[in-house]
Structures are given as C-alpha cells and as structure tokens.
Amino acid sequence: MPSRLAKIIIALTFITGLTVVFYIISDTFHTYRGRKIAHIHNCPLNATQDTLFLHSFDPIATPTKPPTDKANVLILTPLKDASAKLPQYFKKLMQLTFPKDRISLVYLVTDSTDNTVDLLMKEVSSLLNNGTYRKISVFEKNFQYFLQHGSRHKFSQQVQRRQILAKSRNHLLFTALTDEDWVLWLDVDIITYPNTLLEDMISFDKDVLSANVFAREKHTNTEYVYDRNNFIETKESMKFLTTLDEDKILVEGYPEITTHRNYLGDLRDIEKDLVEIDGVGGSCLLVRADVHREGGIFPTIPIAHQIETEGFAKLVKKMGKGVYGLPNYVVYHDKT
Ligand SMILES: Nc1nc2c(ncn2[C@@H]2O[C@H](COP(=O)(O)OP(=O)(O)OP(=O)(O)O)[C@@H](O)[C@H]2O)c(=O)[nH]1
Ligand SMILES: *[C@@H]1O[C@H](CO)[C@@H](O)[C@H](O)[C@H]1NC(C)=O
C-alpha cells in the first residue's frame, strides 16, 4: 500500500501531466484552418512619447483563396416582427441557383411580438425538403426594445433603432460565422432579385459589394431608389462633415438633414458596372468573410458620423478594404 504522501505525489504528478497535455493540445488547436499564421506580440509603449501612433502593418500572410467553385456562403438575415415577409423571402431563397450544400443560413430574431419564430421554424423545415443546405440555425434574443406602433420611420427614433439593428447584426455575425468564405446580408423585405444573385455578386470578388436597391410603386409600377445608405461622398458632403460635432450621427433619407451626398440609386443605367462607394446599406450586401474577421463589425457608436451599415463601410474603408456598389444590378425592396 502506498503511503498517503505517495498517493498525493502520484495525484499531483498526474494532474501536472494532464495540464501539460492540455496545453499542448489547445496550442495545436489554437490555429486558423490548421495552420498557425502568426503571433502578434504586444508592443511595449514608448514612455517618452505622449501620443500613440497607429502603425499600419502589412498583412502577415495572405490566406490562399479557395477556388470559386468551392466557396461557401453564409446568408444572414436579422428578423423582427417579420412573419408577413417570411413566405416570399423563403420562396425566393429556394430559387437561388448556387449549390445549396455550400450555403449556410442563420437567423436571429429579436424582440418580436408576432409569430416570426414559429413561422420561421415552419419555413425552415420546408427548406430542408428543398435541398441539403450546409447549415441552418435560428437564434432568438431580446434587447427589450419595442417601438411604439407606427413610429418606426420617425426621424427621432432612427439612431436608437439603428443601434439596436447594429447590435443584432453583430450578435448574429459572431454567433453564425465559422469557416465561410462570403457573407451575404439579406434583409427579409428584399423580395425580388436574380436567382443567380450569389454567383453574380461573388464573381466581382470585392471586399464589400452592395446591389442597387429599388422599390416599385404599387399601382403605377414606377421604380424608385429605396436604399440611400448606399451613398457616395461629394466635395460638399465632405465639407459638411467637418462642421459636425464629433458625436453627431447622420441618417439618410430624412428631410431633417441634408447631407449633400450622391446615391448609388441615382447612378442606375450609367455605363459602369461597378462604382466605389462610401456608405452601404445591409439589405443586399456581400462581404468577404475575412473583412468581418479582421474587425469589420457594425458600429453602435459613430465612426465618421455613421453607425450600423454605413458605419461598417466607414470602418472597413479605413482598414483599407474596397467598398463597391453595382449601379445596374437591381434588387427590389418590398414597398413599405
Ligand atoms: N433582429 C432584429 N432584426 C431587425 C430589427 N429591426 C429590423 N430587423 C430586421 O432587419 C432587416 C432590416 O430591417 P428594416 O426594418 O427593413 O430596416 P430598413 O430597411 O432600414 O427599414 P424599412 O425601410 O422600413 O424596410 C429586416 O430583415 C428586419 O426584419 C431588430 O431590432 N432586431
Ligand atoms: C521612443 O520615442 C523617442 C522620441 O520620439 C524616439 O527617439 C525613440 O526611437 C522611440 N523608441 C522606440 C523604441 O520606438
């Protein structure tokens, strides 16, 4: 019989051994796609300088791109009180020609007071009969944010509404993104788009790319620019920006603020297929997934006077990413 001391020593040796093995394993798995890319060490601050500088650095390693015929896409749709829109949304989604086994679908429902979750679960089960998707997940979370009925489009509500929407997008993104190559942000009220949407948008191979979002007047069928968050700064708008207090947040599409910007919508039918833009909406937006991984999130506080999707555009442009719009590639938002 080993003595009590011997038992303790054996136990301690065993625990130490396990710990070492654990660290070896976790270090091995602490890699990106099985390959350790780099360690970035903390740089000691220079105590003799009272200002910190932003040191730009080259990407440590350019990840090799997967062949386009292997690329995976994550489609993300935040949802709130969306039951009326879900049937049409899923009807369109099923018609996408992109291989379903390379599509992941993830939903986040927040603060819904209608039957969005129940209907979503039903729609998702019928999707399962329409092909083998790579992944389908539904999440629910509540921020306890409820707008008074009919006040959703009031100017005074926009900053708070967009902050909650930014939070929702961030929660959705952090929960959903695993190893996908592309993220398509698709709002539930985008009701018409080409079935080849994913192939078409991916083929441009841009960091951030927005379709041109229009709506149709019910009776006359007249088309009009819907999403003014796809904007282009002008000399006048840049000048206007310099006059604003640091914490001032801008929103587009309200007569209360004239921002002096140009809009992607107004460039429809120009000769170019692709234009560089400065703000984006999130209703039909393709993002290279690494742009999110490298820090592209949806700000809830102003970045260059913008939050949510427009703030995202400002942020990732500062990171050196390319932000583009497709003037002639039109998708349609439900007439609200
Ligand atoms: N999770 C979540 N989703 C939301 C919230 N508000 C809106 N959404 C969803 O986000 C997407 C965009 O929201 P919309 O209300 O259409 O925003 P919008 O396009 O700026 O406004 P409209 O012009 O009224 O369409 C839709 O898929 C909504 O269902 C929210 O608070 N939480
Ligand atoms: C610290 O700052 C001083 C003053 O600007 C500079 O001369 C020195 O090279 C800096 N040292 C490091 C390690 O960056």
Ligand SMILES: *[C@@H]1O[C@H](CO)[C@@H](O)[C@H](O)[C@H]1NC(C)=O
């Ligand atoms: C999925 O739905 C689309 C559109 O309704 C249809 O064309 C396609 O054949 C369906 N696929 C399967 C596997 O059921």
Ligand SMILES: [Mg+2]
């Ligand atoms: Mg909408």
